[in-house]
Amino acid sequence: MKILVTLTFYHPHWTGLTAYAKRLAEGLVARGHEVTVLTSQHSADLPLEEWIGGVHVVRLPFVARVSRTVIMPGFPATAARLIAAHDLVHIHTPMPELLLVTSLARALGKPSVVTHQGDVVMPAGVTNQLIQRAMDTTMTMGMQLSTRVVVHSGDYGRHSTFLAPIAHKLDAIYPPVEMPEPQPEVIAAWKSELGLEGKRLVGFAGRFVEEKGFDFLLRAVPLVLEQVPDAHFVYAGETHVVYEPFFERWRHLLDKYQDAISVLGLIRDPQKMANFYAMCDVFALPSRTDCFPSVQIEALMSGTPLVTADIPGAREVVQVTSLGRMVAPRDPHALAEGIVALLNTPHEYQPTRARVQTVFSPTRSLDEYEALMTHLVHGVSAKQAQKLDAARTQARNTLQAVSASTLLATPPALPRKPSAAPTNLSVSDRATLERLLQNEADMAFRRRAMALLDHLDLHDGESVLDCGCGMGVYMMMMSRLRNLNIVGVDGDVGRLEWAEREGVDARLSRVDIHTLPFADASFDKVLMTEVLEHIAEDRVAMREVFRVLKPGGTLALSVPHANYPLLWDPINKAIEALGLSPMRGPGPITGLWSNHWRLYTPETLSSVISSAGFEIEALEEQTHYAFPFIHFIVYSIGKPLIELNLLPEKLRNSADRFRGERNSGSLLNPINLGVRAFRWADKQNDNLRGNEQTFVNIVVKARKPA
Numbered sequence: 194m195k196i197l198v199t200l201t202f203y204h205p206h207w208t209g210l211t212a213y214a215k216r217l218a219e220g221l222v223a224r225g226h227e228v229t230v231l232t233s234q235h236s237a238d239l240p241l242e243e244w245i246g247g248v249h250v251v252r253l254p255f256v257a258r259v260s261r262t263v264i265m266p267g268f269p270a271t272a273a274r275l276i277a278a279h280d281l282v283h284i285h286t287p288m289p290e291l292l293l294v295t296s297l298a299r300a301l302g303k304p305s306v307v308t309h310q311g312d313v314v315m316p317a318g319v320t321n322q323l324i325q326r327a328m329d330t331t332m333t334m335g336m337q338l339s340t341r342v343v344v345h346s347g348d349y350g351r352h353s354t355f356l357a358p359i360a361h362k363l364d365a366i367y368p369p370v371e372m373p374e375p376q377p378e379v380i381a382a383w384k385s386e387l388g389l390e391g392k393r394l395v396g397f398a399g400r401f402v403e404e405k406g407f408d409f410l411l412r413a414v415p416l417v418l419e420q421v422p423d424a425h426f427v428y429a430g431e432t433h434v435v436y437e438p439f440f441e442r443w444r445h446l447l448d449k450y451q452d453a454i455s456v457l458g459l460i461r462d463p464q465k466m467a468n469f470y471a472m473c474d475v476f477a478l479p480s481r482t483d484c485f486p487s488v489q490i491e492a493l494m495s496g497t498p499l500v501t502a503d504i505p506g507a508r509e510v511v512q513v514t515s516l517g518r519m520v521a522p523r524d525p526h527a528l529a530e531g532i533v534a535l536l537n538t539p540h541e542y543q544p545t546r547a548r549v550q551t552v553f554s555p556t557r558s559l560d561e562y563e564a565l566m567t568h569l570v571h572g573v574s575a576k577q578a579q580k581l582d583a584a585r586t587q588a589r590n591t592l593q594a595v596s597a598s599t600l601l602a603t604p605p606a607l608p609r610k611p612s613a614a615p616t617n618l619s620v621s622d623r624a625t626l627e628r629l630l631q632n633e634a635d636m637a638f639r640r641r642a643m644a645l646l647d648h649l650d651l652h653d654g655e656s657v658l659d660c661g662c663g664m665g666v667y668m669m670m671m672s673r674l675r676n677l678n679i680v681g682v683d684g685d686v687g688r689l690e691w692a693e694r695e696g697v698d699a700r701l702s703r704v705d706i707h708t709l710p711f712a713d714a715s716f717d718k719v720l721m722t723e724v725l726e727h728i729a730e731d732r733v734a735m736r737e738v739f740r741v742l743k744p745g746g747t748l749a750l751s752v753p754h755a756n757y758p759l760l761w762d763p764i765n766k767a768i769e770a771l772g773l774s775p776m777r778g779p780g781p782i783t784g785l786w787s788n789h790w791r792l793y794t795p796e797t798l799s800s801v802i803s804s805a806g807f808e809i810e811a812l813e814e815q816t817h818y819a820f821p822f823i824h825f826i827v828y829s830i831g832k833p834l835i836e837l838n839l840l841p842e843k844l845r846n847s848a849d850r851f852r853g854e855r856n857s858g859s860l861l862n863p864i865n866l867g868v869r870a871f872r873w874a875d876k877q878n879d880n881l882r883g884n885e886q887t888f889v890n891i892v893v894k895a896r897k898p899a
Contacts, residue, residue, distance in 0.1 A: 194570050195227045197275050199294055200285035201262050203232040203252075204245060207461050208400070209487045210310045213368045214285050215246070220369060220559045222247035231275055233263050251275070262289050273297050280570045284339070285310055291335030304340040304569035309356065310484055333358065340569055343562075345485030348686050349506035366562060369555035370490040373464045374546070375471030384472055387455060392425040393536050396473030396497065398466075398488050401432045401440040406479035406502065408439075409525050411446040413479075414453055416529035421536050424453070429469050431459040470495035475535045479528055483507040493517075493549045498542035500531040512686070512703050513552055515710070516544040551708035561729065617650040618643070622674055629670050631853040632846075634868050635827045636875035637761075637816040637889040641751045642670065644813065645722055648749040648894035651675040655717040658682070660706060660738060661724030665692030665699065666850045671720075672698040680716070682706065695851050706734045714743045721750045725801070726789040735805040745899040748807060751892045754814060755792035757785055758887040761819040785824055798891055807895035816889035818877040820870065 202208070204215045218228045227249075234241060234252035241252050253271060255263035268290055276282055282298045282305040284291055291307065298305040336342050336359045344350040347365040356363065384390055395417070399405045410426070417424050432440040447454055460466045470476060476492035478501040489499055489510040499517030501507050511517045520531040535542060618626070626643060633639040645667075651657070653676040659668050662681030665688075671677055679699035683689055689701045704710055707730055719742050728734045738748060759766045765775040765784040775786040786792070793801075795812055802809055820826075834840050835849050846855040847864040860866055 194281060194566060195279040196221060196229070196281050196283055196566065197279040198228060198230045198248075198283045198285070199272065199288065199290070200230070200232055201288050202235050203230050203250060205239075205461075206235050207459065210285060213310070213370075213487060214308075215248075216369045216371060216555070217559070217562060218248045219246040220555065221563065224559065224563060226563075227279075229275060229279065231268075231272060233265055235263070262287075265290075269293060269297075273301075276303055277301050279303065281306065281566055283308065283566075284335075286332060286335075289331060292331045292338070293335075295335045295338035298340075299338050305338075306341050306343060306566065306569065307336055307339045308343045309336075310345075341565060343565070346506055346509040347684070348509050348512070349484055351687055352505035364561075364565060366565075367553055367558050368485060368487055368490075369558035370487050370494070370553055371463075371555055372470075372491045372494040373467045375467045375495050376464070377471075380468045380472045383468060387427075389425055389427070389455070389472075391423065393421060393423055394473040394475075395424060395426045395532055395536075396429070396470060396476045396492070397426070397478070398429040398460075398469070398476075399486070400430055400434050401428075402434055402437050403439045404480060404482050406481045406523065408443050408446075409479040409523060409528055410477055411443055411450070411454075412525035413529040413532065414446075414450045416526060417532050417536075418453060420529075420533045424532075424536060426450075426454045427457065427469070427473060428454065429457045429460045429466070432456070466491065467495050470497050473497050474539060475500055475532055477528070477532060478502060478507055479522075480504060480507050481523065485509060490549065490553050493544040494546050496544055496546070498535055498539065498544060500528065500535055502528075510553075513705065514544070514549065515702075516542050516549070518542070548710075552705055552710075554708075557707070564729070616647055618647045622646075625673055626670060629673060629853045631856050631858070632848055632850060632864075632868070633853070634831060634848070634864075634871055635823070636820070636871055636878075640815050640875075640878070641722065641890050641892050642667070644815065644892045645720060645749040645751060646670065646674065648811070648892075649718050649720060649747060651677060651718065653677070656680070656715065657718045657720065658711075658716040658738075658741065659699070660709075660719055660721045661727070662692065662699070662701070663688045664850075665689075665695060665697035665701075667720055667722065668692065668697045668699045669695065669851060680711075682709070707737065709737045709741050711741045713740055715741045717743055717746050719746065719748045721748065723751055723753065725750065725752050725798075726791055726793065729790060731791070731801050732804060735801055735807075739805040739807060739897060742897045744897055746897050748802075748895045748897070749893070750802070750895065751890050752793045752798055753785055753789065754888040754891050755794045755797075756887050757792070757889055758817060758819050760821045760823070761785065761816075761889055762824045763822060764825075787828075793891055795891055798893065802893060802895050806897065808898055809893060809895045811894040813892045814885075814888040814890070815892055816875070816878055817881055817885040817887060818874060819889065820874040823871065823874075 198214065198218055200214055202211055204211055218230060222228050229249040229251060231251050234254050239252055243250050253265040253267045255265045257264045272294055276297050282294060282303055284294050284305065284307045286307055286309050295305050341362050341364055342359055343364045343366050345368055350356055350363045350365060397407060397410055401407055414426060460469060470492045476497045476499050478486055478489060478499065480486065480502050482504065484506045486507055489501065492499060493514065493516055499511055501511050501517060501519055502522040503519040504522045508519050511519050518531045518534060521527040626646065630639050630642060651671060651674055656678040657671060659679060659681045662668055662683050665681060668679050668681050671679060681692060681699045681701045682704045684703065684705060686703050689703055692701055706728055719738050721738060725731050725734065742748060762785040765786055768775050776784050777786045777789060795814065799809055799812065831848060835845060840848060844864055846852045847862050858865060
């Protein structure tokens with residue numbers, strides 16, 4: 194691909210944004226793509242054109258600075274020429290020219306990807322607020338014209354009012370962060386040179402601007418010193434910020450506590466920055482607002498735990514690694530308490546480089562960007578894109594299987610129906626589940642829930658992982674059946690918060706399922722229902738599940754069937770019949786393909802499960818007959834009504850999956866009548882002939898060899 198990158202400043206300009214853009218551009222070049230960067234000539238001594246790390250950098254002179262940006266008269270013509278010569282445009286925002294770039298891309302028929310580095314947050318003042326209003330307006334319009342928008346975390350995307358209008362086109366991809374190994378001997382000498390031997394160091398870094406919240410940290414200094422007299426604060430960053438005199442406003446506190454604060458200035462050398470992080474005992478991030486501060490990952494990779502403000506975006510790293518503490522934002526006392534806690538118990542949060550890299554992998558970030566861009570560039574030819582995706586997936590899966598020494602020449606023969614062994618659910622268990630599932634309108638869900646919980650064969654005291662737990666319905670049902678130690682993990686914080694509100698009896702955590710943060714052989718049972726299709730690297734995830742399951746442990750899993758019934762999702766079935774790509778994104782017409790990387794046949798699913806090392810004991814294709822448009826009725830109409838709390842209490846008690854036991858069962862209730870009709874249509878699935886070809890789900894019971 195030929196990729197054009199546009200942003201206001203590029204290397205050697207030094208911010209987290211420019212460092213991120215440089216890593217991404219050079220990473221794509223290393224993978225064989227042509228990358229051109231169009232940016233400003235922010236310093237007169239820089240050439241107008243040069244090659245850096247294989248990236249072709251084109252710089253344009255500017256005539257004036259306006260707050261954080263510059264005015265480049267030659268930008269429109271140059272941008273139009275370069276967009277026409279490239280396959281795709283990648284824009285890093287904030288950038289005032291965003292609307293111009295996405296308009297040109299659309300006019301020239303080129304896809305555009307915006308990586309949103311954070312909402313524009315200008316300091317107080319009439320001029321600054323006018324600039325912010327103008328930037329918000331142009332960037333909103335520009336993003337609406339873009340093809341896709343990438344944010345660094347789903348947490349930030351969900352909580353940004355600025356991004357709300359284009360929520361349907363958001364993708365979350367972690368930034369590719371790299372950091373050299375710290376140098377212990379150099380660090381010791383540096384610490385001695387600074388006169389900081391015997392001190393416990395609190396580091397902070399970044400531009401000294403209002404949004405970073407360093408004033409809260411300065412006010413926390415005396416509170417920390419009261420409890421930890423040998424604490425010392427070390428700052429690395431730029432204090433002279435041309436568009437914001439925030440440092441001058443707070444210089445008096447720096448002067449007041451000068452014996453407890455060392456200012457090192459801006460550190461450009463990555464090795465020296467790694468040594469700075471490693472020199473510190475704690476790294477603090479007190480931001481007012483932050484999209485995704487890469488300094489946190491850099492600190493963890495250097496072995497330093499975090500104290501961070503509990504705000505969208507900034508809290509992501511601590512949430513997914515547990516290598517630090519989150520504190521109330523804009524509160525010096527809470528910040529001080531968090532710092533003191535880490536200084537006094539550092540061993541509880543000690544990061545290792547390997548652990549951090551399993552979550553924040555530069556390779557995975559590049560994989561996800563490359564996959565997104567490839568899909569957009571080749572989207573004009575659906576068949577070509579499908580072939581390319583299939584070839585890459587097959588090659589990647591083959592390499593993974595070979596590396597794990599689990600590649601099977603031919604998949605084993607499979608039991609296509611459940612075994613004839615007696616059910617593991619007692620009569621009492623089934624009665625409990627019938628009550629809990631009384632509101633269930635999705636008959637396929639109802640069938641697979643019974644089958645999956647039967648496969649798990651739960652016993653009191655067992656540890657169970659609900660891998661991809663969503664809002665926690667299965668955890669609620671499992672906790673009603675047995676006294677269990679349940680852990681629920683998911684990649685969507687919003688769904689985990691829903692589970693917490695419902696009072697689900699489980700430990701919940703936001704994780705990347707590709708890299709589960711659990712020790713080997715941690716769980717007796719694992720449930721993984723309607724999850725695998727959402728995961729980019731299904732074989733990697735399945736090996737992780739195998740790793741955390743105890744020998745002899747059971748996996749109960751379900752996925753959507755690739756050959757689904759016409760009546761289940763007529764729209765996508767018709768689209769696929771015409772040879773077109775199905776509708777994958779969220780929206781008002783939610784289909785079976787929504788947010789799915791793939792659907793499965795029994796053969797492809799068994800290959801994924803077996804290659805991880807599992808022995809498949811039962812495989813069942815479920816739900817052939819379906820009520821017309823049932824997927825649309827349940828998930829495009831019913832689900833939003835419940836999640837947005839738009840139903841009256843009595844109707845919600847007969848529709849919400851968590852409220853089955855509150856339903857009186859009255860047929861005067863229209864929802865109960867509808868569910869009765871759905872069950873009537875589903876009864877045909879109790880007496881299948883055995884020659885059916887289409888199904889909604891595949892349900893599997895597998896075991897890790899003892």
